[in-house]
Amino acid sequence: MTKKTFKTIEDGDDLELHIAYPKGHQSMDKRPAIIFFFGGGWKFGKPGQFYPxxxxxxxxxxxxxxxxYRTKKSHGATPVECVMDGKSAIRYVREHAAELGIDPDKIIAGGGSAGGHVAACAVVDNAPQETNENLQISSRPQALVLLNPVLSVGPDGYAHGYVKQSIDNWQSVSPLHSIDSNFPPTLIQVGTxxxxxxxxxAYDFEKQMKAAGNKCEIIFYEGAAHGFFNKPEYRDQITxxxxxxxxxxxxxx
Structure with a gap:
C-alpha cells in the first residue's frame, strides 16, 4: 500500500490517499482509478475499511x-468538511494523473454510508469545496459506486438536524435533492x-436519475442491514x- 498526501489542513495535519497499484503499474500508464471514502456517520472511520x-x-x-478525510473524532469536522475533503481528493488525483499513471477522464468515486455521501456530493457543483485549490480542475467523477450511501439529508432523510447545524443550504449536500442530467452512471448496493x-x-433516487436521463442501477441484498458491506461474507458478491x-x-x- 502506497500513501500519498493530497491535502494539508489548517492545523498542519496531512490527509492521505492509500493507493493499491496494479501489478507492474508504471507512471506512464493511463489506467482508470477508483477512490473510496469510508463510512462512519461523518464522525469516525479510517481508510483501512476499504482495503479489501x-x-x-x-x-x-x-x-x-x-x-x-476529516471526521468529527479526528478533527472536529462537520459533514461540510467531509464533503470538501472528498472533492479535494478527487481533484488531486485528476491534477496529478500523469504522475500517478491514471486517465483523468476515467475516475470513479465510491464509498459506504457517509463515505457514499461524500462520493456522491463530489458530483454536486454547488456543494462546498476549498477555495484555495485550482477550481479549473473538476472534482466530478465519471461514475459512482455506492454502498448503502446516505442519499438524502433532507427532513425525511438521515441526520437532517445534524447537517443543518453545519450548513443552512442542506440541499447542496443532499444528492437526492441535487440530481440533474449531468449525474454520472451510478451503481448502488444496499440491503432491504x-x-x-x-x-x-433508493427507488426514488433511481426514478429521478432515470427521469433525468442518467444511468442508475440498484442491487438489493435481501435482509441485509446498514453497513452490510463491512461483513466478509458479502465482499466477493459486492466486488x-x-x-x-x-x-x-x-x-x-
Missing part, C-alpha cells in the same frame, strides 16, 4: 484508492433492511457487482 476492496480491484488493472437508506428512498458495472462502462476488461 481496493486490493481486489487493483487486481483488475485499476488504480484503487481509499482516501482519508437498511434504515438509513430504505428501499423506498463482483462493481466489476460488472465497471465492465459495462468500458473501464475494465
Amino acid at each position: 476492496f481496493i486490493q481486489d480491484l487493483s487486481d483488475e488493472g485499476i488504480v484503487a484508492i481509499s482516501a482519508q 433492511a437498511d434504515k438509513v437508506l430504505p428501499p423506498s428512498m 463482483n457487482k462493481i466489476k460488472a458495472f465497471l465492465q459495462s462502462l468500458g473501464y475494465i476488461n
Whole structure:
C-alpha cells in the first residue's frame, strides 16, 4: 500500500490517499482509478475499511484508492468538511494523473454510508469545496459506486438536524435533492433492511436519475442491514457487482 498526501489542513495535519497499484503499474500508464471514502456517520472511520476492496480491484488493472478525510473524532469536522475533503481528493488525483499513471477522464468515486455521501456530493457543483485549490480542475467523477450511501439529508432523510447545524443550504449536500442530467452512471448496493437508506428512498433516487436521463442501477441484498458491506461474507458478491458495472462502462476488461 502506497500513501500519498493530497491535502494539508489548517492545523498542519496531512490527509492521505492509500493507493493499491496494479501489478507492474508504471507512471506512464493511463489506467482508470477508483477512490473510496469510508463510512462512519461523518464522525469516525479510517481508510483501512476499504482495503479489501481496493486490493481486489487493483487486481483488475485499476488504480484503487481509499482516501482519508476529516471526521468529527479526528478533527472536529462537520459533514461540510467531509464533503470538501472528498472533492479535494478527487481533484488531486485528476491534477496529478500523469504522475500517478491514471486517465483523468476515467475516475470513479465510491464509498459506504457517509463515505457514499461524500462520493456522491463530489458530483454536486454547488456543494462546498476549498477555495484555495485550482477550481479549473473538476472534482466530478465519471461514475459512482455506492454502498448503502446516505442519499438524502433532507427532513425525511438521515441526520437532517445534524447537517443543518453545519450548513443552512442542506440541499447542496443532499444528492437526492441535487440530481440533474449531468449525474454520472451510478451503481448502488444496499440491503432491504437498511434504515438509513430504505428501499423506498433508493427507488426514488433511481426514478429521478432515470427521469433525468442518467444511468442508475440498484442491487438489493435481501435482509441485509446498514453497513452490510463491512461483513466478509458479502465482499466477493459486492466486488463482483462493481466489476460488472465497471465492465459495462468500458473501464475494465
